[in-house]
Amino acid sequence: MADGAALPVLDHELADDELQWMKSVYADFSKARAAAGPEFNPKEALRAILARAEHRLSAAPDLSGPGPWRLGQNRHGRGVAAVFLPTVELHTHIASRTDQFPMYVMGEAEGFSIDGNGKPVLVPVVGGSHFHNAPGAPHAFVPKVGVPKPDNWEIAFIAITPRNLKEDTHHVSDEVRALYKQVVGQDAPLDV
Numbered sequence: 634m635a636d637g638a639a640l641p642v643l644d645h646e647l648a649d650d651e652l653q654w655m656k657s658v659y660a661d662f663s664k665a666r667a668a669a670g671p672e673f674n675p676k677e678a679l680r681a682i683l684a685r686a687e688h689r690l691s692a693a694p695d696l697s698g699p700g701p702w703r704l705g706q707n708r709h710g711r712g713v714a715a716v717f718l719p720t721v722e723l724h725t726h727i728a729s730r731t732d733q734f735p736m737y738v739m740g741e742a743e744g745f746s747i748d749g750n751g752k753p754v755l756v757p758v759v760g761g762s763h764f765h766n767a768p769g770a771p772h773a774f775v776p777k778v779g780v781p782k783p784d785n786w787e788i789a790f791i792a793i794t795p796r797n798l799k800e801d802t803h804h805v806s807d808e809v810r811a812l813y814k815q816v817v818g819q820d821a822p823l824d825v
Contacts, residue, residue, distance in 0.1 A: 640728035642768050643795035647732055648709055651793060652763075655734045658688055658791065659761045662736055675737045676700065679715060679789065700789075712794045719787045723773035723813060723821045726766070726801045732793045733764040733774075740786040741777035745813060746770060753812040758788065771805045775817055 665678045680696050682688060690713055694705030705713035715736070723745070735742070735758045742758040747770065755778060756764070766772045774790070776782040792798075805813075810821040 640796070640801055642728045644730045644768050645711075645795060647793060651707060651709065651711070654688070654707070655763075655791065655793075656761070658682060659734065659736065661685070661688070663760065666737075675739075675789065676717065679736055683715065707793070712792075712797065714792050714794070715789065716792055717787055717789045718774060719785075721773050721775050721822050723771065723805055723810075725769055725771045725803050725805055725809075726794075726798055727769050727803055729795050729798060729801045730768055731766045731772075731798070733766070733772075733790045734793075735760055735762055735764070735774075735788060735790045738786075738788045740783040741780050742774050742786075742788045743777050745773045745775050745817065747809065747812065753816040755816055764790075771809045771813075773813070773821075778817055 661682045662675075662679060665682065666673055666675070669678070676699070680702075683694065683702070684696055690705045691708050692704065692706035694702040694713060694715065696702050700715055700717040702715040703712070707713055716733075737760060738758055743755040744758055744764050746754055746756070746764075746766070748754050755775070757777075758774060764772070774788045776786050805821070813821040
């Protein structure tokens, strides 16, 4: 786990063109899904869309392998990655704002976080939505509470970040773990 204490806090608002890029990527993904048959492969569709010239970034992410697809960078110098999680990862980035844009969920999902009053919240995940995590905010995508989790549960999202988060990903406190259990009904995962 990274220390993060020495990192400068990077808390930015996304630029209009970053938000427009995400809307365009999601719109193309939605069109591909609507046009596909029952054999639709969302990961391969997303790979093809991110490789299109109209979605090209200043530095293209490595779209090889099963993902995550990292190392992309937009014209604002922020990292862009496509992340695919088959398990819950509860963590925080002490010095970094993160923006996550769900692309698809195999099953159903909710976003866990702590509100401004210190209360745990679960927000339904819908494609095309935007989850903003301020520096220090604990967060996780979880299978929808109260709904059986399918064996192939997975959430895919695009993350826009101000730095490589390997240097700023941290475990959450025991208090956050207790709040997670309170609303999710399960122990929080131990590893990130």
